[in-house]
Amino acid sequence: MLLVMLRQTPNLLKDIELIKENELSIFLFTILMELKFLIVLDDICTNDDWLKFVRPFADAANGSRVTITTRDSKVASEVDPWSHPLNLMQLTEEDTWALFLNKAFPENSSENNLNNVKAEILSLCRGLPMAIVLLGGLLSTVKLSE
Structure with missing residues (x-):
């Protein structure tokens, strides 16, 4: 670093x-x-x-x-013991799924072929935007059949 x-x-x-x-x-x-x-x-x-x-x-x-x-x-x-940290809330399941689809399928974010793995994806991301963007970006590089 x-x-x-x-x-x-x-x-x-x-x-x-x-x-x-x-x-x-x-x-x-x-x-x-x-x-x-x-x-x-x-x-x-x-x-x-x-x-x-x-x-x-x-x-x-x-x-x-x-x-x-x-x-x-x-x-x-x-x-920093004198600071006041800003606690950010995790995204809801709906917002997590919308962001994931937007990153994984930017041209067609209404992709529904992943419903069978939706719960697993949501549990992996745990509402954390960085994890959602990373996983969505990774899946955007592979074909859905893979």
Whole structure:
């Protein structure tokens, strides 16, 4: 992830893939201190995951911000105990199915040939938009008979 972030900054390093993780983190920190940034880290699952990324974002005195999304309110409160996390509701089954069909069959979102697996798809997605879009996008690349 550090490499992905560094590739999106104006850095001049060659062979950046060969640099150790700790050095990459320090380098990203020095770059970010010169920039004003907004970084969104999606689906941070544990506090340990956050701690892997916290060092480069240590100083927000220049107005920069880091926003995280997580399904675990404990992670959100550990990352920033002074914040007020926004709890998003899961999608209803109807909204889940509509979004899934829209992603899986963009040209014909009223596809009904999946009714035999509808309950399984709904249980896999659990009303989570990211899971719905991922599964729908995956199924959009295969033929329905497959």
